[in-house]
Amino acid sequence: MDQLSATFAALADPTRRAILARLTDGPATVKELSEPFDMSGPAISKHLRVLEKAGLITRGREAQWRPCQLDATPLKEVAVWAENYRRFWDASYARLDELLTEMKEKDS
Amino acid sequence: MDQLSATFAALADPTRRAILARLTDGPATVKELSEPFDMSGPAISKHLRVLEKAGLITRGREAQWRPCQLDATPLKEVAVWAENYRRFWDASYARLDELLTEMKEKDS
DNA sequence: CTCGTACCTAACCACTTGGTTATCTAACCG
């Protein structure tokens, strides 16, 4: 699977996005990350593995803890991709597009 | 499923992103959209249904054709979400973060 | 009316996903 697809797939889950949001406050252990969720440990472990495979987090070792840290690099690609569609969601750009189409039709 | 999750899920497939890219050139029929792919008609129909449910395309009726049109509105939410992480992928901001953390530690 | 085209639905398949419980390892703490 390509990087962008893996990133989008990882982000398509509210739990995983919440985990990323939590990690913007700094590294955290698996236990800390699982606190806010009514979910078993293994479920969180699976989410973390998805995030890790997508390159969105990195994990260290510190005694019996496996601290997680945010790595937002793949999100840059997401932002760039989305920005390419900006002119299609911005209403004024849409109207400009219509105008340009009209003008082009009159020209030809 | 919430809007953002639905949007990310819809974007987590290269075929669907390619369809969106094609639609930036203007509306197209299902047949036209399926041309570039070595895939059966129903497979494309399913992808289009996912995109439609995510609000990324709208569909009309014109005789026996069902023209598809891009609706990039949900992508605005994606862009905004990703932008919130900009400071975490930008190296200079990351270094600034480190500095601020150091300063905070020395203060306390 | 008949034929071909565009498209959809239904049924099916293999695989993935998001969750569970039970069990295991690894590390600290007494």
Place this chain on the structure above:
DNA sequence: CGGTTAGATAACCAAGTGGTTAGGTACGAG
């Protein structure tokens, strides 16, 4: 040593996904 805590792994399950083929509907053309 034994007990507790952090975490991973394994096996399982229900539901979803991405594809297929077969068959159905709606429309325009001859």
